[in-house]
Amino acid sequence: MQKFSRLEFQLLRACPDLPQYVTGAGGDGFTANYVCNANWKIMIDNALECYHCQTAHREFSDMVRLEDHKVTLYKNFTYFNLPIAMKSENKAYPIDLDHDVLTAEFWWIFQNILLGRFPGVQNFYVSRFDPLEVDKTSRVTVPLKPREATDAGAAERERLRSIWTANVVSAEDQALCENVQRGMRTAFSHGWYVTDPNDHAISEHAMRYFHDLYRSRMDIEPLAAI
Ligand SMILES: [Fe+2]
Numbered sequence: 001m002q003k004f005s006r007l008e009f010q011l012l013r014a015c016p017d018l019p020q021y022v023t024g025a026g027g028d029g030f031t032a033n034y035v036c037n038a039n040w041k042i043m044i045d046n047a048l049e050c051y052h053c054q055t056a057h058r059e060f061s062d063m064v065r066l067e068d069h070k071v072t073l074y075k076n077f078t079y080f081n082l083p084i085a086m087k088s089e090n091k092a093y094p095i096d097l098d099h100d101v102l103t104a105e106f107w108w109i110f111q112n113i114l115l116g117r118f119p120g121v122q123n124f125y126v127s128r129f130d131p132l133e134v135d136k137t138s139r140v141t142v143p144l145k146p147r148e149a150t151d152a153g154a155a156e157r158e159r160l161r162s163i164w165t166a167n168v169v170s171a172e173d174q175a176l177c178e179n180v181q182r183g184m185r186t187a188f189s190h191g192w193y194v195t196d197p198n199d200h201a202i203s204e205h206a207m208r209y210f211h212d213l214y215r216s217r218m219d220i221e222p223l224a225a226i
Helices: 006-014 040-048 058-063 154-186 205-217
Strands: 034-036 070-074 077-083 103-109 113-117 124-133 136-145
Touching: 006 103, 034 154, 040 103, 040 124, 040 136, 040 154, 040 205, 058 154, 070 205, 077 205
Parallel strands: none
Antiparallel strands: 034 136, 070 077, 077 103, 103 113, 113 124, 124 136
């Protein structure tokens, strides 16, 4: 019997045919390749909490059920589960409720890797955040997809999602991270973490976990317990 780690188990549970997936060609799938004028840790922070979603990602928030967002911490990785609102027409892009991914699932692996399935046409992606300078980070994404399209409309839905990913959600996150970076040049105080065990739509516990891991690896004094 083959033995899987917890992460492998979760990946295959989310996407059983992942081993048969092929890489998407340029122009399809996700186009989240960009350079952001922010420190890499700001970009990871942004990926680890959805507190900003309701205000910064209004179209995304219309597509999903933020109130059902769950974020679970594991050794050196975190798992995000976010079901969609089951609206084929929503403010982000059309979804085929018979063929598409209906639950967003993401994994962050310490330090700079993000894996996941985005709502919509069947997909899986791997993103990497590489520091270029103290205030400059490159994000490169490899999109994966099934060898065969699930239905005749999949290509058009994928095209619409790609446009939205590049022009809306990635642009929103990039602007947000660059704003935080600009703020750090003027004044920075650590502030409080928002952690709520019952409301993961606003909770920053995964971000706090990242900071704890980072501090321990960098031999920096741990933050006070919460
Ligand atoms: Fe975001």
